[in-house]
Amino acid sequence: xxxxxxxxxxxxxxxxxxxxxxxxxxxxxxxxxxxxxxxxxxxxxxxxxxxxxxxxxxxxxxxxxxxxxxxxxxxxxxxxxxxxxxxxxxxxxxxxxxxxxxxxxxxxxxxxxxxxxxxxxxxxxxxxxxxxxxxxxxxxxxxxxxxxxxxxxxxxxxxxxxxxxxxxxxxxxxxxxxxxxxxxxxx
Amino acid sequence: xxxxxxxxxxxxxxxxxxxxxxxxxxxxxxxxxxxxxxxxxxxxxxxxxxxxxxxxxxxxxxxxxxxxxxxxxxxxxxxxxxxxxxxxxxxxxxxxxxxxxxxxxxxxxxxxxxxxxxxxxxxxxxxxxxxxxxxxxxxxxxxxxxxxxxxxxxxxxxxxxxxxxxxxxxxxxxxxxxxxxxxxxxx
Numbered sequence: 001x002x003x004x005x006x007x008x009x010x011x012x013x014x015x016x017x018x019x020x021x022x023x024x025x026x027x028x029x030x031x032x033x034x035x036x037x038x039x040x041x042x043x044x045x046x047x048x049x050x051x052x053x054x055x056x057x058x059x060x061x062x063x064x065x066x067x068x069x070x071x072x073x074x075x076x077x078x079x080x081x082x083x084x085x086x087x088x089x090x091x092x093x094x095x096x097x098x099x100x101x102x103x104x105x106x107x108x109x110x111x112x113x114x115x116x117x118x119x120x121x122x123x124x125x126x127x128x129x130x131x132x133x134x135x136x137x138x139x140x141x142x143x144x145x146x147x148x149x150x151x152x153x154x155x156x157x158x159x160x161x162x163x164x165x166x167x168x169x170x171x172x173x174x175x176x177x178x179x180x181x182x183x184x185x186x187x
Numbered sequence: 188x189x190x191x192x193x194x195x196x197x198x199x200x201x202x203x204x205x206x207x208x209x210x211x212x213x214x215x216x217x218x219x220x221x222x223x224x225x226x227x228x229x230x231x232x233x234x235x236x237x238x239x240x241x242x243x244x245x246x247x248x249x250x251x252x253x254x255x256x257x258x259x260x261x262x263x264x265x266x267x268x269x270x271x272x273x274x275x276x277x278x279x280x281x282x283x284x285x286x287x288x289x290x291x292x293x294x295x296x297x298x299x300x301x302x303x304x305x306x307x308x309x310x311x312x313x314x315x316x317x318x319x320x321x322x323x324x325x326x327x328x329x330x331x332x333x334x335x336x337x338x339x340x341x342x343x344x345x346x347x348x349x350x351x352x353x354x355x356x357x358x359x360x361x362x363x364x365x366x367x368x369x370x371x372x373x374x
Contacts, residue, residue, distance in 0.1 A: 043248025
């Protein structure tokens, strides 16, 4: 075990042993941290795939910029508008299933060094995708692929499987005082 | 007060009242969250300035990519190598002072919608820059500029001044198990 750990990061390729990272918690910065990680990786000539599980066709500014960069592939799934976790519709489940299939393909294809599964934690928590399917995806991940899972309510089993887990903790947030989401900042 | 709050974010321009955001804590994702926020803003055609307070000429991949994008200006300060907080050198203080001057200019120039002060929290904690100078910068910030401060050990007074505060909490980190920083991921 110690040997396996010491091999990580010490090789010439950055991802001879890619890690599994989780960004969770109620605070800001989960998706943006993953996007920043994508930028960092792209800056080193690595290949990145970002699968958005629950963003639909929301006009996310970052997609516009990221799409211009080489070596990045963006997969967007999910209906426009918010999902009601107490009333998941069949088409929403189907969209999440397609996103997971795209994620599985991206991870196993050998075409990407970093794969981001944005909001997959919440998709699991809301039963849009099966926890076991995500666990299987992680378990079958080729050794050289880095994986980032974002979203609130990360399942304990995903946290156990991950190498790096960060909780974004909300200390202060203007939504609490009635400030609306602002274009270019929150979305 | 309620009126001031309700005006925020409800106008046609995204930053009629830009907020002050703080990303702090020991966990991963503080700088990357700020970079992701920059990408998001750039995607909406906003103008971004990122001032790195303690990055020196470290080969940060993200700088390479960000520099290619329009509407972004990057200011890098700090010596290469790590800073020993118990032995701050005069040139390190001078570099931090220059970074703060650049930040002040970026904030007040009217040329940027979003200004990121990367690692400024730690620069304050280590007495590389004066807390009062950062407070003054925040207090004199034009209303339409969004400001993001990152770094561990954010001072209580900065947290009090900020509108949004997120603590990146380290739940699990491979450094704890001896994994080295990896090119393209941690830097």
